[in-house]
Amino acid sequence: MPAVAGVDSSTQACKVVVCDADTGEVLREGRESHPDGTEVDPRHWWSALQQATDDLLDGVAAISVAAQQHGMVALDEAGAVVRPALLWNDTRSAGAARELIDELGGPKAWADAVGLVPVASFTVTKLRWVATHEPEVAARVARVLLPHDWLTWRLAGAGGEPTTDRGDASGTGYWSAAEGRYRTDLLERAFGGAVEVPRVAGPAEPVGAVADVTVGATGAIVAAGTGDNMAAALGLGVESGDVVVSLGTSGTVFAVAEVPSADATGLVAGFADATGRFLPLVCTLNAGRVLSSTAAMLGTDLTGLDRLALQAAPGAGGLVLLPYLDGERTPDLPDANGSLMGMTRDAMTPSNLARASVEGMLCGLADGVDALVEQGVPVRRVLLIGGAAQSAAVRMVAPMVLGVPVVVPNPGEYVAHGAARQAAWALSGEPTPPPWPTPAATAGADTTDPTAADVSQGRDVRAAYAQWRDFVHGSREVRR
Numbered sequence: 001m002p003a004v005a006g007v008d009s010s011t012q013a014c015k016v017v018v019c020d021a022d023t024g025e026v027l028r029e030g031r032e033s034h035p036d037g038t039e040v041d042p043r044h045w046w047s048a049l050q051q052a053t054d055d056l057l058d059g060v061a062a063i064s065v066a067a068q069q070h071g072m073v074a075l076d077e078a079g080a081v082v083r084p085a086l087l088w089n090d091t092r093s094a095g096a097a098r099e100l101i102d103e104l105g106g107p108k109a110w111a112d113a114v115g116l117v118p119v120a121s122f123t124v125t126k127l128r129w130v131a132t133h134e135p136e137v138a139a140r141v142a143r144v145l146l147p148h149d150w151l152t153w154r155l156a157g158a159g160g161e162p163t164t165d166r167g168d169a170s171g172t173g174y175w176s177a178a179e180g181r182y183r184t185d186l187l188e189r190a191f192g193g194a195v196e197v198p199r200v201a202g203p204a205e206p207v208g209a210v211a212d213v214t215v216g217a218t219g220a221i222v223a224a225g226t227g228d229n230m231a232a233a234l235g236l237g238v239e240s241g242d243v244v245v246s247l248g249t250s251g252t253v254f255a256v257a258e259v260p261s262a263d264a265t266g267l268v269a270g271f272a273d274a275t276g277r278f279l280p281l282v283c284t285l286n287a288g289r290v291l292s293s294t295a296a297m298l299g300t301d302l303t304g305l306d307r308l309a310l311q312a313a314p315g316a317g318g319l320v321l322l323p324y325l326d327g328e329r330t331p332d333l334p335d336a337n338g339s340l341m342g343m344t345r346d347a348m349t350p351s352n353l354a355r356a357s358v359e360g361m362l363c364g365l366a367d368g369v370d371a372l373v374e375q376g377v378p379v380r381r382v383l384l385i386g387g388a389a390q391s392a393a394v395r396m397v398a399p400m401v402l403g404v405p406v407v408v409p410n411p412g413e414y415v416a417h418g419a420a421r422q423a424a425w426a427l428s429g430e431p432t433p434p435p436w437p438t439p440a441a442t443a444g445a446d447t448t449d450p451t452a453a454d455v456s457q458g459r460d461v462r463a464a465y466a467q468w469r470d471f472v473h474g475s476r477e478v479r480r
Contacts, residue, residue, distance in 0.1 A: 002020075002021040002022075002059075002061045002062075002427065003018050003019065003020060003021060003027060003059050003060050003061065004018070004019055004021045004060060004061060004062045004063065004064075004420050004423040004424045004427060005017065005018045005019075005053070005056070005057055005060045005062070005063040005064075005217070005220075005420060005423060006019065006063070006064055006066065006231070006235075006413075006415075006416040006417055006418065006419030006420025006421070006422070006423060007049060007052075007053075007063065007064065007065040007066065007067075007151070007416060007419055008066050008067070008228065008231070008413055008415035008416035008419060009034075009045050009048070009049065009065060009066070009067035009068065009147055009148065009151055010034070010067070010068055010228060010248070010249075010415065011034065011068050011087065011088075011089065011248075011249050011250075012033065012034055012036075012249060013031055013032060013033045013034055013048070014031065014032050014033075014034065014045065014048035014049050014051075014052045015029070015030070015031050015052065015413050015415075015416045016029065016030040016031070016049075016052045016053050016056060016416060017029050017413050017416040017417055017420055018056060018057065018060060018420070019417065019420040019421075019424070021061065021062070021423075021424040021427055021428070021434070022424075022434065023436065023437075024417070024420075024421065024424075024434070024436030024437060026412075026417070028056055029056075029413065029416075030051075030052040030053055030054070030056045031052055032047075032048040032049075032051040032052040033048065034048055037087075038086070038087050038089050038090035038091075039083075039084040039085060039086050039087060039090055040084055040085055040087060041081065041084045041085070042073050042081055042084075042085050042147070042150055042151075043081070045067075045147065045150075045151060046151065046154055049151060049215065050214050050215055053215045053216060053217075054216075055216070056216070057215065057216035057217035057220070058216065058217075060216070060217040060220050061220055061221065061427055062206075062220055062221035062222075062223060062423035062424065062426055062427040063155065063210060063217060063220055063221070063222055063223065063423050064222070064223035064224070064225050064226075064419040064420065064422040064423035064426070065148050065151045065152050065155065065225040065419060066148060066225060066226050066227065066228050066230070066231030066415050066416070066418060066419040066422075067146070067147035067148035067151060067168075067225070067227065067228060068087065068088055068147055068227075068228055069088055069121075069146070069168060069171040069227040069228060069229065070087070070088040070121050070122055070123050070126075070146070070171050070172070071085045071086065071087045071088060071123070071146060071147040072085055072086045072123050072126040072127065072130070072144060072146075073085045073144065073145040073146065073147060073149070073150045074130070074137070074140075074141045074143075074144055075141070075142060075143045075144070075145065076140045076141065076142050077142045079143075079158060082137055082140045082141055083130070083134070083137050085147065086126040086129070086130075088121045088250070089121070089249070089250065089285055089326065090120070090126070091120040091285075091326075091327045091334040091335070092120070092129060093120045093125035093126050093128065093129035094119070094120040094125075094327075094334035094335065095129075096118075096120075096125045096126075096128035096129045096132065096190075097118040097119050097120055097122070097125040099128065100118050100124065100125060100128060100173075100189070100190060101117065101118055103189065104186075104189075107264045107265070107266055108264040110173075111262040111263055111264045111266070111270070112262055112264075113176065113183055113186065114170075114173055114174065114175065114176045114177075114183055114186065114270075115170065115176060115177050115178055115260055115261060115262050115269070115270025115271070116171075116173060116263075116266070116269040116270055116271075117263075117264065117265075117266030118173055119266065119329050119332050119334070120327075120329070120334050121283065121329055122171065122172065122173040123144070123146065123171070123172040123173055123174070124172060124173030124174050124186060124187065124190045125173065125190070127144065127187065127190045127191040127195075128190040128191065130191075131190070131191050131192045138191065138192070141191075141195055142195065142196060143162070143195060143196040143197070143198075144195050144196070144197060145162055145164070145198055146164060146168050146169075146171075146172070146198075146227075148164070148165075148168055148225045148226065148227065149162055149163065149164045149168065149198045149225075150162075151225075152207065152208075152222060152224070152225045153198075154212065155208070155210055155211070155212060155215065155222050156207065156208030156209065156210065156211055156222050157208070157211030157212060159211070160208055161198075161199055162198040162199070163198050163199050163200070163201045163207040163208075163224060164197075164198040164199070164200055164201070164224075164225075165200065165201055165202075165203065165224040165225060165226045165227075165230075165274065166180070166200060166203065166272035166273075166274075166276070167226040167227045167229075167230030167271060167272050167273055167274045167279065168225070168226055168227040168230070169182075169198075169200050169272070170270070170271040170272040170279075171227055171269065171271055172187075173186065173190075174186045174187035174190070174197075175200070177260045177270055177271060177272040177278055178260040178262070178270070180200075182197060182200075184197075201224040202224065203224065203274055203275050203276050203422070203425070204223070204224075204422070204425040204426050204428075204429075204430075204431075204433075205223075205224050205426065206221045206222065206223060206224075206426045207222055207223065207224050207225075208222040209221060209222060210222055221423070221426055221427055223419075223422050223423045223425070223426035223427075224422070224426070225419065225422070226274040226418075226419070226422065227271075227274075228415045229246070229252055229254055229271070229279065229281055230271070230272075230273050230274040230279055230418070231274060231414075231415045231416075231417075231418030231419045231422070232244065232246060232385070232414045232415045232418055233254065233256055233273055233274065233279060233418065234273075234274045234275065234418035234419075234421050234422060234433065235412075235414040235415060235416075235417035235418030235419075235420075235421060235439070236383055236385070236409070236414055236418070236438070236439055236440065237436070237437075237438035237439070237440075238255065238256050238383070239256065240255075240256065240257075240258075240378060241378050241379070241380030241381065242255060242256075242380065242381060242382075242383055242440075243255045243369055243372060243377065243379050243381070243382050243383070244382070244383045244385060245365050245368075245369070245382050245383070245384050245385070245398075245402070246287075246385050246386045247287045247288050247361070247365075247384070247385070247386035247387065247388035247389050247394065248287060248288055248386040248387060248388075249287065249288060249289060250283055250284060250285055250286070250287055250329075251283070251284040251286065251287030251361065251364065251365050251368070252281060252282070252283050252284075252368075253281065253282040253283075253365055253368030253369055253371075253372060254271075254279050254280065254281035254282070254372075255279070255280060255372055255377045255379075256273055256275075256277050256278070256279060257277060257278045257279070257280055257376075257377060258277060258278070259278065260272075260278045261278065261280040261375045261376075263280075263371070263374075263375055265371075266332060267282055267330055267331075267367075267368070267371040267374075268280045268281065268282055268371050268372060268374075268375050269281050269282070269283070274418070274422060275433065280372055280375050280377060282330050282365075282367075282368030282369075282371050282372065283329055283330060283368075284328060284329060284330050284364050284365065284368065285324075285326045285327060285328050285329045286323045286324060286325050286326055286328065286338075286361065286364070287361060287365070287386070287388060288386065288387050288388040289325065289326070290321075290323040290325060290338075290357055290360065290361045291305055291357055291358065291361065291388055291391065291394075293325055294321075294353065294354060294357035295354075297353075298350050298353065298354060302391065305354045305357070305391075305393070306354075306391055306392045306393045308350050308351045308353075308354035308355075309351065309354035309355045309357070309358050309393035309397075310392065310393050310396065311351040312349075312351040312352045312354065312355035313355075314355075314359075314397075314400065314457040314458075314460070314461060315359075315457070315460060315461055315464065316347070316352040316353070316355040316356040316359060317344075317346060317347035317349070317352040318342040318344060318347045318464070319340065319341070319342050319343065319347045319348075319352045319353060319355075319356040320340075320341040320342050320356060320359075320360065320464050320465055320467075320468045321338065321339070321340055321341075321353075321356040321357050321359070321360035321361075322336075322338060322339040322340075322341065322360060322465075322468055322469060322472055323338055323357070323360045323361050323364060324336040324337060324338050324339070324472075325337070325338045330364075330367070330368060330371075331469070331473050333472075333473065336472070339468070339472055340353075340356070341468040342464070342468070354393070355393070355397075358391070358393045358394055358397050359397060359401065359461050359465070360465065361388075361394075362394070362397055362398055362401040362402070363401055363461065363462055363465040363466075363469075365402075366401050366402050366403075366462060367469075369382070369402060379404055380404070380405075381404055381405040381406070381407055381447075382398070382402050382404055382405070382406045382407070383407050383408075383409065383440055384398055384406050384407065384408045385408075385409065385414055389408050390408075390411060395408060395446070395448065398448075399448045399449065399450040399454055400450055400454040400455070400457055400458040400461070401458045401461060401462060402450075402458070403450055403454075403455050403458050403459075404450070405447060405448065405449045405450070406447070406448050406450075407440045407445055407446070407447045408445065408446040408447075408448075409439035409440045409442070409445045410439060410442060410445060412439060414439065417439075421433055421434060421436055424436075
């Protein structure tokens with residue numbers, strides 16, 4: 001009975017699952033935390049992977065790494081890291097994003113070229129920021145990798161050719177999912193010169209063998225790996241009509257598609273997935289932390305926030321929270337702060353504030369679902385995942401705000417599970433991924449269909465949110 005391992009190197013932690021290659025059954029798991037921040041020395045990721053896999057990989061025949069998208073790992077000629085990696089949630093390159101958009105001729109030119117419009121999250125903007133603000137560092141950069149690329153390279157001994165995959169490459173801003181190729185002209189435009197990039201491997205392609213004895217499983221197949229959202233889609237077995245809403249540190253809304261997207265508004269990023277298809281995606285910077293921050297403000301914990309939010313009526317007495325606590329990516333407001341609108345003496349209660357935090361977070365993601373629909377994505381149901389999906393208040397409010405059936409699968413490490421499924425695919429040599437059970441269809445998955453009253457109340461909540469969102473977004477645009 002062969003075993004395979006999947007790694008999820010996320011913003012907050014390294015999580016590892018070992019699964020049966022045939023059935024997908026999780027056999028054992030490991031975890032180790034990452035340091036907080038918007039820039040991190042990649043060696044912390046490697047140390048966490050070593051610790052998370054300690055005594056875990058006996059009998060593992062293949063391994064795959066999925067990791068946070070967009071992070072810029074800059075290496076010199078000898079392969080050494082030249083500065084801490086700038087992560088997806090580092091917004092200092094917002095000005096660089098605006099420069100690049102203008103230089104190429106506007107948002108549509110970028111959407112046509114690479115399926116996305118630059119924002120501070122994307123790697124291409126980080127390259128411009130380093131070239132502008134750290135020219136002495138830029139002069140040392142010979143190669144740029146993404147977090148999953150670098151970890152995959154380290155697993156295989158850091159002596160061979162670095163590789164990436166379609167999914168993660170499509171989030172850089174210099175690889176076209178529609179054309180299946182790097183746009184080195186855009187990379188050189190951003191950085192001011194040429195820099196090496198990893199080879200793009202096929203979805204099920206083995207790219208090496210484990211060579212570093214510190215993680216175990218020496219000689220095991222190393223699969224191509226992918227970005228975290230692509231791995232989650234693979235782990236969930238997402239099909240047409242499924243839209244995933246993930247409530248982690250960030251919020252993401254994505255679906256699989258047979259054709260690439262090119263949204264000139266910049267709301268939808270036209271990514272590739274981990275199977276050869278496409279993954280249109282909307283991302284917000286603020287999701288689960290909106291709830292934890294509101295709970296701290298109210299002097300309670302997440303359980304207490306749930307209790308308070310469930311006591312309030314839909315609409316939170318008129319309170320509307322625009323949850324831009326760390327700036328925002330969608331809408332593109334990197335310098336924004338959160339705003340609490342609609343304050344009256346009657347509305348200012350702990351329960352209404354708790355409810356407004358839940359509704360505000362979900363309204364931002366509902367806007368993401370609408371943006372996917374505008375790109376032709378069918379929405380039959382929403383799969384709600386991530387830490388905040390376990391909140392009772394979130395589960396109650398989500399069908400109302402989203403207006404479609406909401407399925408909450410059993411809790412699981414879906415990114416790591418998707419990476420393990422990719423490892424099993426590379427091990428099998430088959431043309432399609434192994435048919436592991438779909439988490440949304442397993443016993444214990446919770447499904448809630450919105451009632452007509454829910455849909456009506458949800459429209460009112462979203463209308464109030466949209467009014468204040470447009471007001472704040474418009475005022476920010478005027479100030480720019």
